[in-house]
Amino acid sequence: MNDYHRQTAYTREGLGGHALDWGCQPEPFKRYRQRQPIPLEPARPPGAAFLDLALAWPPPAHDPAGPLDAAGLAAALLLAAGITARAWDGPEAPGLRAAASAGALYPAELYVAACGITGLDDGLYHFCPAGPGLTPLWDGPLAAALGRMLGQTPSALTFALTAMYWRSLWKYRGRAYRYCLLDAGHMLANLELACAAWGHGQRTCLDFPDRSLNVFLGLASDDEAALALVQAGPRPAQPGPENPGLPPLDRQALPLSPRVGRDATVLMAHAAGDLEGPGGTRLWPSLRASAPPRPLPPPQNGGPGLLATVRARRSRRNFIPGGLDLAALSRLLTAALPAPGPCQATLLLGPGGEMPAGAYLHLPQERALALLKASDQRRDLAQACLGQLWVGQASMSLVLWADLELLEERGGPRTYRHAMLAAGRAGQRLYLAATALGLGCCGVGAFYDQEVAAIAGLPPTAQPLYVLACGPIKGGMR
Ligand SMILES: Cc1cc2nc3c(=O)[nH]c(=O)nc-3n(C[C@H](O)[C@H](O)[C@H](O)COP(=O)(O)O)c2cc1C
Structure with a gap:
């Protein structure tokens, strides 16, 4: 796979x-x-x-x-x-x-x-x-x-x-x-x-x-x-x-x-990935960060109803400058990736927010971010997304990735479906969380895979599955 x-x-x-x-x-x-x-x-x-x-x-x-x-x-x-x-x-x-x-x-x-x-x-x-x-x-x-x-x-x-x-x-x-x-x-x-x-x-x-x-x-x-x-x-x-x-x-x-x-x-x-019978419980490899993780505040709930959020959700690409505060980051990331699973997330943040610009590993279990690279990678990411320049304007991009070889070794070829479905699920939840917070979001499936892997500092055996851009938009509610 x-x-x-x-x-x-x-x-x-x-x-x-x-x-x-x-x-x-x-x-x-x-x-x-x-x-x-x-x-x-x-x-x-x-x-x-x-x-x-x-x-x-x-x-x-x-x-x-x-x-x-x-x-x-x-x-x-x-x-x-x-x-x-x-x-x-x-x-x-x-x-x-x-x-x-x-x-x-x-x-x-x-x-x-x-x-x-x-x-x-x-x-x-x-x-x-x-x-x-x-x-x-x-x-x-x-x-x-x-x-x-x-x-x-x-x-x-x-x-x-x-x-x-x-x-x-x-x-x-x-x-x-x-x-x-x-x-x-x-x-x-x-x-x-x-x-x-x-x-x-x-x-x-x-x-x-x-x-x-x-x-x-x-x-x-x-x-x-x-x-x-x-x-x-x-x-x-x-x-x-x-x-x-x-x-x-x-x-x-x-x-x-x-x-x-x-x-x-x-x-x-x-x-x-076909199976002949029903499956059992799956356990996913856990992540370890090399840098000390910075915890995010507990996410606050409330906001618009599910129906209103689903109805208002659209792919929005008209990003404007502006960083995200820790409270927004916590809500976005916890809503998108509430628990460890087969796919992981690396976050690329631009300047102007509470966290300095850079690439961060998301640690869902600790609800924390660990710094990987202290530089703004968003323009390079836009180029790696087949030159979709609006990607580089978004305050934050999420690179969802998995070590597919390791997953397959531990859980067989069906794990590919698990990882990709989990990436799509996280993507939709990020879109909805962004909508609920008055932010924009858009999925990006078109990217040069190896370039995205290098920009996001993925481990050598890992591969990018999906990219999402997210942040304040023109005419947004923030
Ligand atoms: C898996 C996936 C990949 C996507 N890739 C791109 C992309 O590379 N570029 C882009 O502009 N939009 C991309 N989109 C957004 C779609 O174009 C958008 O969802 C579709 O046009 C429907 O519009 P809506 O999201 O506003 O309902 C992607 C969406 C998904 C789910």
Whole structure:
């Protein structure tokens, strides 16, 4: 998997641009041949503040914010993957979604298996943000079947996040698998927060038997695949049979374009991480800093609600000079990376804030930063991000990285999916935290990998996964 990441690194010599085939531009929505979506119930949005949810992570048990019903489910689906804005004025303008997406190509799709939800028949559904609606794919209680597949107690809701590779491949070719994982991580962050706000308990599952789950969801194996699952809600009273029989056959989707391309690099990268059974608990390598860490103050919660924050979130690149104080840094970093995981963060700070300009290692367990280099690296970073100069204007950039070799050695090739999904999740949470604080944020997937690694002072065996720029913006609230 380390090999896939290295193979798809951008270099100044090997960017290999290509013309986009506009006749084959992929459809942004998945539609089924013989099945029509049913409209979503009017959503009952949760009231919790985004920062209250994001800073107390993993979510502690609390009283549910509403019953397990179709209105609560509608809110969770819209918060995860709904349309929240238009790219420009007018009904024909493409929808921009709740979660950021590389190139606004939206390769990630969302499914839900519901069991014992008031106002919704038991079954498997596909969520279509256009409408928005739920396409019924399989009738009946499927909670026990899914519970068995995942080696977990059956739950009232099982959400599945998948990727349709062609949407991203069309533009990004072999590097597309990176974006599919990062995008799915962005959507996963929103879904996890929505479930936390609903308050019926939740569990994210990234290790599952791929072949069985893809068949269960009715996915065309070479074009799309499940990447992440979230179980929510208690064990249903009638979870259904563990072996529900063969899935229905009449759930083929329309092709995304007249020609749908495939890429062997992407297929092999995904297949390398496949599992045959459910996974156990994972332990991630911990970080050690060479310089004495400087603690950040405890982050303050409060601020706008989750719904308002998700609706207001956009990729903003109009950064203006101005440093971040320690209180803002603490909120941003704790919300984005509340606990140690498979991906690490190095922070590049410009001048004008409470911390001197420089590169810092983020230590989530200590809630602290350790100095790596005492110089402002942001202009070099902008050049390394394919010359996207606005990156250099942002007060802070986050380089999310992992030692992929070490992860694979300890936990097998599936760890690549864990690391990239974790990077996407952290990215979405940083976007939301920035929005809640009146700051701007934008993800950067296009960078010369080795240059970013050198600028961020990564260990020799580590590789950058994702970059995000963040800071005060023109017209912002600060
Ligand atoms: C994984 C990822 C990589 C991205 N890379 C870039 C990038 O290199 N340059 C850029 O200007 N925007 C980048 N973006 C931002 C997207 O263009 C943006 O999310 C998309 O246009 C949708 O707009 P929205 O975020 O305002 O909803 C990236 C977003 C994601 C999730």
